[in-house]
Amino acid sequence: MGTTTRENIPTKEEFSLFQTLVHNRLGINLPAHKRVMLGHRLFKRLNALQLNNFRDYFNYINHLEHTKELETALELITTNETFFFRExxxxxxxxxxxxxxxxxxxxxxxxxxxxxxxxxxxxxxxxxxxxxxxxxxxxxxxxxxxxxxxxxxxxxxxxxxxxxxxxxxxxxxxxxxxxxxxxxxxxxxxxxxxxxxxxxxxxxxxxxxxxxxxxxxxxxxxxxxxxxxxxxxxxxxxxxxxxxxxxxxxxxxxxxxxxxxxxxxxxxxxx
Ligand SMILES: C[S@@+](CC[C@H](N)C(=O)[O-])C[C@H]1O[C@@H](n2cnc3c(N)ncnc32)[C@H](O)[C@@H]1O
The missing domain is CATH 3.40.50.150 (Vaccinia Virus protein VP39)
Structure with a gap:
């Protein structure tokens, strides 16, 4: 009793906040089916910062004092997969x-x-x-x-x-x-x-x-x-x-x- 259970998948509304952010910052179009992926990638940050939901995390990273966390979030969301002599x-x-x-x-x-x-x-x-x-x-x-x-x-x-x-x-x-x-x-x-x-x-x-x-x-x-x-x-x-x-x-x-x-x-x- 009294403990908070965090959802590890953002609601559609929460997800749309991140869609707009990623689009404005990086030009990236996050399709709706990436909602679960986004949740999994960012959930550990919610836990680390003791935040209750993705909206709170969104507000946190948009705070002027938390630009480093914004960078971390964007890094977690983007795909960096690559290898030598690809293609x-x-x-x-x-x-x-x-x-x-x-x-x-x-x-x-x-x-x-x-x-x-x-x-x-x-x-x-x-x-x-x-x-x-x-x-x-x-x-x-x-x-x-x-x-x-x-x-x-x-x-x-x-x-x-x-x-x-x-x-x-x-x-x-x-x-x-x-x-x-x-x-x-x-x-x-x-x-x-x-x-x-x-x-x-x-x-x-x-x-x-x-x-x-x-x-x-x-x-x-x-x-x-x-x-x-x-x-x-x-x-x-x-x-x-x-x-x-x-x-x-x-x-x-x-x-x-x-x-x-x-x-x-x-x-x-x-x-
Ligand atoms: C999948 S990797 C591609 C790596 C390599 N070009 C290849 O084909 O193997 C995509 C890279 O694009 C970068 N990226 C995403 N949005 C970007 C942007 N707006 N400006 C510059 N780089 C971006 C990501 O950080 C990521 O490292």
Missing amino acids: EKHFEFLQQKVLPNISVNKTFKIWSAAASTGEEPYSIAMLMQYHCRSSWQLMASDVNNSVLTHARKGIYNDERARFLPAHYRKEFCMKGIDEFQGFMRVKPSIRNKVQYFTFNLLDDMASIGMVDLIFIRNVMIYFTDETRQKIIDNIQTILNPKGWLFISHSETLHGLSHDFNIVQPAIYQRK
Whole structure:
């Protein structure tokens, strides 16, 4: 008697508060079927803060003094799933079609725009270091600071690296021993090639500068068409003519107005 039982699934009204928050902050469209998932992910925070329901938690994270908790909530809600050499067709295309045609007189600039814990930018960096004889530069960003902290450390369990080709692993990774058995660490020669920074894709991209190739994969899938259109418009202002855009094979630019030729599924080139 007297103890409070917390519900671990938000009511529809509570859920709609989080839908609006996530949409406004990140552009992400949380569909109704994610209500249970949201509840499971945030429930431990309600418990930790001794709050009775999701509305109280919502009010808590919106308080000016609790911006750190707001960040934590957004991090718990978003999906960070990634792994080395995910969607290998992009890496084959980069090696076989893009690299042979890049200018030797100019630095080739790449941006990994939703880098998560770093597997994507490190896959790119390994390929570039191994195969590219011209000068190149790689930027990687994400809205979530925790995933970038992980990325900078560059330590991964073997599961994340299951598609990492053996020659890259041999050349660019250190094998964990003792308590790090089952883990590997990306060598500094590769880690130092990636410039990490926090960036929200809803923001103006002018600060990024002009680039030649953008990886923006498995993130636009969560956005509304309106947000996707804004991002594509923005991307077109910083991608050089004939520059490349790689999106996920589960995403499409279909229905958006843009200035790209589709070269093969999930690979676009600016006109
Ligand atoms: C599923 S991961 C994709 C990782 C990698 N690109 C891949 O394809 O494996 C999605 C990432 O998008 C990030 N993200 C979500 N909304 C974002 C936004 N508005 N701006 C920048 N990054 C965002 C998340 O933090 C997450 O790390």
